[in-house]
Amino acid sequence: MTYDIVIKNGTVIDPSQGLHARKDIAVAGGKVAAIEDSIPDKDTHDVIEADGLIVTPGLVDLHVHVWWGVAHLAVEADPACVYRGVTTAIDAGSSGANTIAGFNRYVMEQAHTRIMAFLHISGMGQLDNEIGELQDIRWARVDKAVEAAKLHADRIVGIKVRLTDNIVGDNDVVAIKRASEAAKEIGKPLMIHIGGTVHPLEELLPVLRSGDIITHSFTGNTNGILDSNNRVKDVARDAAQRGVIFDVGHGAGSFSFDVQEKAIVDGFWPGTVSSDVHRYNIRGPVYDLMTALSKYLYLGLTLDEVIALGTTKPARAVGLNEHIGTLQVGADADISIIELREGPVTLTDARGATRQGRQLLVPVETLRAGRRFSPQHSVHPHLTGHGHSH
Ligand SMILES: [Zn+2]
Structure with a gap:
């Protein structure tokens, strides 16, 4: 089968299916085409390596x-x-x-x-x-x-x-x-x-x-x-x-x-x-x-x-759970690829109070109906304590 994109080796977390496992996801025609333990990517147009990353709806x-x-x-x-x-x-x-x-x-x-x-x-x-x-x-x-x-x-x-x-x-x-x-x-x-x-x-x-x-x-x-x-x-x-x-x-x-x-x-x-x-x-x-x-x-x-x-x-x-917020086969290929970054993170609330966390979810790549979008910046320096420098 020739797919448009295969996302390989990610940890797929899809609460709509009670799924938390290492899986490959194939995308074709803007839809989720398959979720399997291993999907061959030989003839695929595009492969995203997601080893060590989280893949969610x-x-x-x-x-x-x-x-x-x-x-x-x-x-x-x-x-x-x-x-x-x-x-x-x-x-x-x-x-x-x-x-x-x-x-x-x-x-x-x-x-x-x-x-x-x-x-x-x-x-x-x-x-x-x-x-x-x-x-x-x-x-x-x-x-x-x-x-x-x-x-x-x-x-x-x-x-x-x-x-x-x-x-x-x-x-x-x-x-x-x-x-x-x-x-x-x-x-x-x-x-x-x-x-x-x-x-x-x-x-x-x-x-x-x-x-x-x-x-x-x-x-x-x-x-x-x-x-x-x-x-x-x-x-x-x-x-x-x-x-x-x-x-x-x-x-x-x-x-x-x-x-x-x-x-x-x-x-x-x-x-x-x-x-x-x-x-x-x-x-x-x-x-x-x-x-x-x-x-x-x-x-x-x-x-x-x-x-x-x-x-x-x-x-x-909002009553849209059959179409969005899910990786069910046939749903729009709306997919977030996320890094769970470990390390000190300063979390600030709306009143200026802070807490020291240890984990931060960071966007790596997003698919919207099968189209790829990469973040223009990764993490704001205030979060990880590097002040204003770049
Ligand atoms: Zn508002």
Whole structure:
């Protein structure tokens, strides 16, 4: 059999099939054609030697911002995503009903990264860092959001709303209700962003239904998931129990090692790990999804568990797990080849707190529908302690 590419001798980890073994993977016509102990590569067009490397489904980042040039915080999609192991990136509310058509034409259709989106309940999406998108609640129009989400149903995976006071003022309760109504009407999940809200979680989380997603779950800002005794609040436990997904959404202000560590003591782990990569954190502390995932290696999860949090689980959260986040034969050949680099690594959270880790996931090469993408740089020097020098 003549394949387009054979990836040889990698340690294949695919949580969707419970697979962790040394395997070869063949790619043909942009699809996964075979996974076998040994696949002959004699006549193959292209061979990637992955001895000593990890081979996983292409990573799925549940929270990014890539409406470049329009959303104030957005970064260019491909350098932040497919070049760094993320084959499917889900934009979390950079666009709303007023701007989704442009986002689709000028970014989603152009990028090599597969881009899906949570549509913001605010028609403007996230245009400005100082004027919040829901300070004027008239921007939250359920009918407009539903209409736009239906028109772009192939790209929209749900509805987004941000609830922090400098974004929505004291409109948080109204905003979440309108966003939930829109999500219900299109039959897709709602993603909310918590932390620094005017109203407590007790007035917000009860709106969420099974399958809805909380991002910034481990924020160190006010009105987070911990009570004054550092226990996970009942309202958060109740939400988790009824199937609400707690996503990391690291970001520039929204992941606290301290909060996550205390939640772990209380038995509370995330359901998905996403980066919330954007202009204000891509040069640290986020860098990319692999760095965010590495923090969970430091926190004690196994490699297989960590890979699941960045592949199978986010794919399932948006109902795409049959097509993405998997290396099943026949799926798109979205594949991440990763080095698990051993050695001291300085991991920094969104509040500037650091932890000394021993392992870092580093992108080596990514296939998106069988096309190869190599990272433009490997590891930021801040992570491995070489300061600003090159
Ligand atoms: Zn965000």
